[in-house]
Structures are given as C-alpha cells and as structure tokens.
Amino acid sequence: MAMGKSMRETFRSLSAAEFFYRNREIAGFSNPSRALYQTVRELVENALDACDSHEILPSLYIGIKLVNPQKSFYKVTVSDNGIGIPPHYVPYAFGKVLFGSKYKLRQTRGMFGLGAKMAILYGQLTTGKPVEVETTPLGSRYRYYFKIMVDIKRNEPIILERKMRRLKKKSHGTAISVVVEGDWSRAKNKIYEYIKRTAIAIPYASITFVPPDSSEATVYKRVTNKMPPPPKEVKPHPHGIDIEMLKMLISVTEASTLKEFLAESFQGVGPITAEKFLRDIGFDPNMSPHSLTAKGIKALTSELKKYNGFKPPRADALSPLGEDLIIAGLKRVLNPEFVTAVTRKPSAYLGHPFIVEVGIAYGGKIPSTEEPQLYRFANKIPLLYDEKADVSWKIVSNAIDWKAYGAEFPAPLVIFVHICSTKVPYKGVGKESIADVPEIEKEIKNAIREAARKLRTYIFRKRKEEELKKKTIVYVKYIPEIASSLAVLSKPSNTEINGGGLTVKELEKMLLNLVREKLQKLGASINVESLRRSIKIR
C-alpha cells in the first residue's frame, strides 16, 4: 500500500503505462524468452485469483501458438472459469494501468494486479497486436468480446472491437489472448516447470496446457475438491508500518483523536491499548491525527514498530494450502512413494504475518539427484529463478543434514516450501527469491525438520523391511531345490515299494509356511508365495 501511494504520486508526472514500459525488466519482461514465460505466468495467476478468491474450483486452459514464425510472435491464451469481469470494467481492467481489484491488504498472488497489464503492454509494443478478452461475469447469460489496445501516453484504453452474444448454457469465466514476441525454445523448460509446479501447489485446479510445438496437451486433472479458505482482508499491524503508510492512513481516516485513529486503523490495537501506548510514548491520545507534524509522524512510526503491548498480527489474511492439499499436489504431479507435509502456526516478522508450509516427497517416480530438488512457492506462486539466492536453498543445502534423516545422495528427494504472507520479503526486484529474514528462516528450518523426521521414520522402516525382504528371499530362493530334494529323499529306498513320501508341492507349501511364520514372529508380512513364483531353476 505504501508502494501504491508512492507510485500514484510518481504517475502524476509520468504515464503509468510508460513508467512500466520503461521498467519492464522489473516486471520480468527483459527478453523474448523471459517475456513469454512471464506472460504465461501473469495470465495464469490472474486466472487463478479470479477463481480462488471466490471459492470456485479452477479449470484452466493455457495455450501457446506460434502465429508469426518469421517474427517469433506467439499468441498466449489463458482461459478460466472464474467470476468473470463486468463488461463495462473490461476496457479499464485491460487498457489502463493501475486499475484492478487487488489494492487491499490480503494475500493474493500479485500485489498490484499489474503483471497481466505488463504482458499486454509488452505484447502491444513488440507485435502491435491488441489484447483479446472474452468474459462472462457470474450470473450473466452473455459472452462479451473485446479487442483493446492501450494508449500509452495517455494511459487510456482504445477499444478496437466489442461484441456480445447470448449463451445457451450458464457459465462464467474469462479468456485472455495476448500476442507477444517470444522465444519458445528457450522458454520451454521454464514454462513447463512453471505449470508443473503450479499443478503441485493447486491440486484442486485442473490445468490443460497446449504448447506450440506439439499436438499433445499436458493435462493435470483435479485431484481434490477441497480448497483453502480464501484470505480475509485485514488492517495493517503497527509493527509492519512505515512513514508513507502512516501518512496515507492518516489522510483517509475520519477519526478525530489519535487514540481513535490507532484503534480503528490497525489490528491488534484496541482503545485501551492505544491510550496506554500513546501515554507511554508521551503523545496526547486526544489530539487530532491530522495535526501531527512530519516529525511527529516519524516518531510515531518508530514507536509503533517498537512497542510490545500490541497483540501479535493476525493470520486471517493468509491462505495457506494446508497439509492435505500439499500432499495431494505432490502426489498428483510427482508420484512419490512417500509424501508428507507440515503447515506451521502463523508467525510474524516486522508486523507482517506469515505461515511456512513444507512438503517432502521421496522416491517413486522422482528421479535421483545429487542435491535436494527444491520447489519454492510464495503465496502459491512457484518461484523458478534465483534458487541459490533463496533462504530456503540455504537451509535445504546447508542447515539440514539429510543423511541423518535417511536420505543419502543421490536421492529422489523433493522439498516443497511455501511461504504465504501479506508481504513476502523478496530479495531484489525480480521477486524470485526470498530474503534471509531470521523469523522466516527459523520457521522454514523447523518446518523442514518436522517433515524430515517423518521421512526418516519412513526410510528407516522401509530399510528394515527391505532387510527383512532380503532375508526372506534368501530362504525362499532355495525352497524349490530343498523341496525337490526332500521329495526324492522322502521316498523309501527300496524301489520295489511304490508310493510313500511327499510331493514337491506339499513340501514347498510346508517350507513356505515355515518362512511365513518366521516373518510373522518378526511382525512383517511379505507375500512369500509371490516371491516363490518369481523363482526359476535352470
């Protein structure tokens, strides 16, 4: 919000569209390969938000088509079954920068809702093609179609075409197509990886991806109908305040006293706490907030950040996935033999609530690698770049002794780390790695250890079982020879007497029973018959 305020001030002199175009590296559009990836990512995240925040199980279609091979123009289409956009908002939602629905303090995928617009701008500037939007708002029976371009200097939408048609069946959702200059061969791996990781984080979404170079679609079917509860909007916590934000809050407040202002504008602060706090720091609780001087605001900000008498930040604004969904997601994409997840209790850094979630998947279809495979997520968005700079990598690669947890490299080990927060502390402007905030680092470490303990139990139990199976095989593999020998030896030596003795089959059965009983005593159940069937004598 502080950013919003300061940006708005900047944009008075510089068109917002122009500003973003000039700073496109920040938004991730630095080259055609990265831009294609970023376009997919922004459109997908917008689509997921349109479903998630209204508790609609998302069904996503992502298509990339090569529309101009000479110029490497790709048409990226993402359609969702979200709440749709009221038709009169469409031109502004897509044709004017800084218009959107994400200006509240709660956990959403992108804070500013700008990413999709950045993709539109990038497309328009590299290809000259307009964005195409089709949408059906919730409850509407019409499909609205728009072709829009952005007037960059004036930051106004230009509507090239608009249509509507009546739908035969009830539906809702939005489809957006942007033509961008891209580089599929270079972006390919990242895009596939992005979709795969999104499929892990959002197991309640079904995702279909049609790439430009093959007719085969990648399909992730929905594996659960359970969704995390949507995040609630909350007031800022005094510990997370800065001068700009405080100024902004004062500018919009209707409170007549400072005490009232604090109690109404912040979470964790009631009238009594507010009064006590203000008296403690030597402020008059009954003064008007508007009469604060610049110096007073500065002093109040630092006191608000320091004071220990407030309730800790609430986590209502957060929407963690929960252990079940993490497990479902890891299972559906990775097919591991073991999976576990841990969702930690809410915690806070500098007044920002956050929750750390960790999943561990092991074995099965996961390939063995020399290092742990780290899947990072922030507010359900996969982070693909700058892995080695991330606080999670530091922990996974250094702080945890995986050998102690039974994983010896090369190992088929995937670590899933999700941080959800109203303010994710990214490192740098790329928003691809998370900074070493001590509170977060500690939570991640504890979460990984907690999950890794379950992994250890599993691996050690499995090792024990393997050891037992190894033993069992030693016995079972000799049973055919032993049974056939005993069958011969069991017949009386006087060949004139026929009959007597036991058959090979009878003896094998008795011997297998013996082995089974021995295993039962050890508390193991191994199918000795099927082991026997796999043995041949030549």
Next chain:
Amino acid sequence: MSGQLYYDVDYKQRLEAAETLHRTFVEIIEQIKRKENPTLIFPKRTLSNTIYDEERKLLLLGPKKQKRKFLDVNEARKFMQTLLMAKIIYEALINNEYPTIRDLYYRGKHSIIYYDHKGRRREENTWDEQKESDAIIRDIEVLTGLLREDMLILSKEKGKLVGKIKLKSGGDVIDASKMGHGAYALEPTPDLIEILDVDADFVLVVEKDAVFQQLHRYRFWEKRRALLITSAGQPDRATRRFVKRLNEECGLPVYVLTDADPYGWYIYSVFKIGSITLSYESEKLATPKARFLGVSMTDIFGERDNKGRIIKQP
C-alpha cells in the same frame, strides 16, 4: 555268475547307504511337519575340532557339533546344498550308478534365477566350483556316518600295486605279480576287494610314480619279497585304505619312502596318522604302524658336523 556275485556285494551296500540317507532326511521332514526350523546336526569338520589321539596315534574328529539350519541367513545356502547333494547321491544309489565326485558336481549344478529385494534379476549357482560340492560330500559323510565308498561314489584312481598278491575284485581274480610293466590300479572301493593270497615280507609305499616305475622294472618286489605301492603324490583314500588293510589284515610291516621335503613328510604323516580334512575317516584310513624309510636330508648329506653345519661333502 561272478558278475551276479559282484552285483550282490554292491547291492547290499547300496541298500544300506540309501536307507541311512532316507532315514536321516525323513527326520528333517518331521522337523518341518512339527514347524521347527529344519536343522542338520553333525560333527564340525574344522581344524579346531581335529585332535590328535596320543594313545591311538591318530588324527580324529573332536566332539564339537555344528548345526546347519534352513532358517538362518548364513546357513541357508549350505543347507540347500546339503539336501541337493543328498538327493543326487540317493538317486544314484537307487539307479545303480557309480558316480564320481565330479559327476555329482555336474549333476547338482543348477542356476537359481530370482529377483532380489530391489527387484533386480539375479542368478545364483547351486554351487560354483567342485571344491564346494566336494566339501558338501564330506559333510554328508560325517552327517550320515557313511563314507564316500559306502555310498559307491568313485574318484579317479591313482594308487598302483605290484607284488606277489592275489586279489578278487568285481568277481575276477587278479595276480599282481603278472602285470608286465604295468601295475594293478587300486579301485576306488578298496573294501570290496577280497585278498586271496599274499606272498611278501613287507609293503613299500613310495610317493613318486617315477620311483615306483624304476623299482618295478628292476623287479625290486620280487628280489626283496615286497608289495610295491605308489600313491603318485598325495595319497587318495583308496590307497590309504588298502595299505591299512595290508598292514592290519595281513600283518605286513609298512615302510614309506618319500621325497626329502616337507611334502614328503606330510605324505608320510597322512599315511600314518590321517589328515585334517578326512580326520573323521582316520580310523579307517590311517596306518599308525607305518614307518618312515626316507629320504631324509642326512641320507643325502650325512650327519651334522659339530659346528652345526649340515653339509659334509661325500
């Protein structure tokens, strides 16, 4: 007629051996029926369980027993091998065969194809080398108390005999003084030989076949009224057994002539007191009254001088 007789001698032996094997392993089946871990118990054939009996002057098997269990990861393979070998011997006995130990090795050598605990396909031979199957045969000998010969298992014969002695073997009468430049090859089942007539004062056992040939062509046995025997190196069981019979049944003194080296002394000791690997058979194989004839170092170089040097040039 004589063929029938020979068959009859064998037949009795066969029935006895087969019956013993049958009884031994029916007990294993009983254990399985009682849901016990099938266990073979037999004397330990190890150096630590080999003792020298001062009184009888023999290397004998000590009192230690060994247990070979099926449900024991370290023993299961040997347990299987023991049963497999017993089966092959049993079949050979019933089918009137005379397998050699090499035959038995080949008959029992199979590949077991299985999948290990990680699902990898594996192949394992019931035994790899003959050394392995030979050891199992020895285990069965101590387990059943039957010697190889009792089970009509043959080995390659090495021992040779010449001298004034008449034998009956396989129904034929053999005169060992009428072998020309050749010699009578001692059969692998020396207990089935009948000694009909002996006209000699002593037995001379020589280690080296070459020495035997020399003495034979010189007709040493005739000139010195001796029975000349060679083991052609390390003595086999049949040669040892026959030497013992000559000593104990015919009352002939036995002298052993070997090379002047540790192998020679060892061969003498095997004839006289038995060996570690076959200590369970010493009573049947060893000839405690055998005497060492030579060759010793002093036979070649003379006595030590008073300064402790060995060599005194002739």
